[in-house]
Amino acid sequence: MTEEEAxxxxxxxxxxYASLMWNPGFEVAxxxxxxxxxxxxxxxxxxxxxxxxxxxxxxxxxLDPMEGASCTGLALxxxxxxxxxxxxxxxxRELISSAYIERLLPLELASGQxxxxxxxxVDTTHVQYVAHLTLEDQARIIARAVxxxxxxTEYLWNTAAHLRELGIKDDDMTWLEQRTxxxxxxxxx
Numbered sequence: 001m002t003e004e005e006a007x008x009x010x011x012x013x014x015x016x017y018a019s020l021m022w023n024p025g026f027e028v029a030x031x032x033x034x035x036x037x038x039x040x041x042x043x044x045x046x047x048x049x050x051x052x053x054x055x056x057x058x059x060x061x062x063l064d065p066m067e068g069a070s071c072t073g074l075a076l077x078x079x080x081x082x083x084x085x086x087x088x089x090x091x092x093r094e095l096i097s098s099a100y101i102e103r104l105l106p107l108e109l110a111s112g113q114x115x116x117x118x119x120x121x122v123d124t125t126h127v128q129y130v131a132h133l134t135l136e137d138q139a140r141i142i143a144r145a146v147x148x149x150x151x152x153t154e155y156l157w158n159t160a161a162h163l164r165e166l167g168i169k170d171d172d173m174t175w176l177e178q179r180t181x182x183x184x185x186x187x188x189x
Contacts, residue, residue, distance in 0.1 A: 012083045013117035014090065015107055017041050017073035018061035019155060022162040025093060026086045027079050033110035033166065034075035036119065039063040041071045041170065043138045044131040045122055049096050050149040058145030058152035059138055061159065062100065062122035064131060072168045075107050075117055087118070094120045099128040139176050143183035156180055 015036055016024060042064040052058025063071060078086045094100050100120040107117045122129055133141070145152035160177040163170050 010080055010083065011115075012078040012086065013107065013115045014076045014078065014086070015063075015073060015105065015117040015119040016076050017063060017071050017119075018159050020076065021074045021166070022158050024076055026089050027082055028076045029079040030077040032075045032077075033072065033168075034107040034115075034117070035070050035072045036063065036105055036107055036117075037070045038065060038067070039071050039121060040066050040069035041073070041173075042122075042131065043133070043142070043176070044129060045099055046128040046130050047145070047147055047152070048128065049147060051147040051152040051155050052141075052145040053147060056145060057128075057141070058147055058155075059130070059133075059141050060155065062129075063119060064122055065124065074166070075109055075115060090118070090120075097126075097128060099123055099126040135172060135175055136179070139179040139183055142176065143180050143187060153180060153184060 014020065015034065017036070018041065041061050043059040043061055044064045045060050045062040046052070047058040047060040048054045051060055091102070095102065099122065101123050103119050103121055104116050105119045107115050109115060124131070142152040142156050156177060160173045163173060
């Protein structure tokens with residue numbers, strides 16, 4: 001079976017670690033806390049469409065490969081019969097600039113069950129991959145960037161709030177949320 005055929009198997013799970021958690025954009029039959037090993041959630045992708053522009057890029061989160069790391073988010077099960085439409089929607093949304101790579105990866109659900117899920121990981125060879133930025137640099141970019149889907153701050157704050165709501169601890173996200181809020185306050189004075 002090819003990976004393309006496997007994507008359309010049932011049930012189809014999708015891994016949400018950022019905006020897919022709070023704005024999936026597709027119908028979800030079931031959600032479960034889930035952990036993906038070998039990757040971490042990182043503001044390592046320059047956003048030139050959704051949360052910034054080519055002239056003033058913002059930053060979005062991506063699954064960045066890292067040995068020994070893990071990322072906790074939501075496994076989103078697609079309703080039976082909606083797999084093809086959901087994959088088409090996700091490809092249009094997530095593969096807009098080819099900076100993400102579509103992968104089928106093993107998730108560990110909070111229940112202990114293992115599932116294979118569709119996930120979008122950063123292409124570490126893509127020009128939009130910016131893993132070298134410090135947290136301070138990230139906060140400064142996020143504080144000012146605006147793209148087609150709105151302010152970069154909205155993306156950060158919605159993701160941070162949803163992680164808290166789910167009980168997912170992410171120290172970098174907490175620091176970025178606080179520092180970015182301070183920078184936005186300074187910019188508006």
